[in-house]
Amino acid sequence: MADKQYKQLGCLDVQPGGGCGFQVRTETEAELMQLVATHAKQCHKLDSIPPEMVAKVQAAVKTVTVAV
Numbered sequence: 001m002a003d004k005q006y007k008q009l010g011c012l013d014v015q016p017g018g019g020c021g022f023q024v025r026t027e028t029e030a031e032l033m034q035l036v037a038t039h040a041k042q043c044h045k046l047d048s049i050p051p052e053m054v055a056k057v058q059a060a061v062k063t064v065t066v067a068v
C-alpha cells in the first residue's frame, strides 16, 4: 500500500450549475489541462480555452491522495 497524489478537477468546479458531470483525475497538471481542453472542445464547443477560464481551472484543481 502506498499513497499516490493525483490532480482532480470537475466541470462543476469551474462552472457551478453548468450541469456537466465531467470529472478528471490525472498524475500531472499538464495532463489534466490537456484532458480538460479536449473535453471543452468536444462537449462545450470551445476550440480553445480562454485565458480567464484557464485561470479558473488552475484555481479549481484539487490535489487528492489515493491509496494504491
Ligand SMILES: [Zn+2]
Residues within 6 Å of the ligand: 011, 020, 021, 022, 039, 043, 044
Ligand atoms: Zn463539461
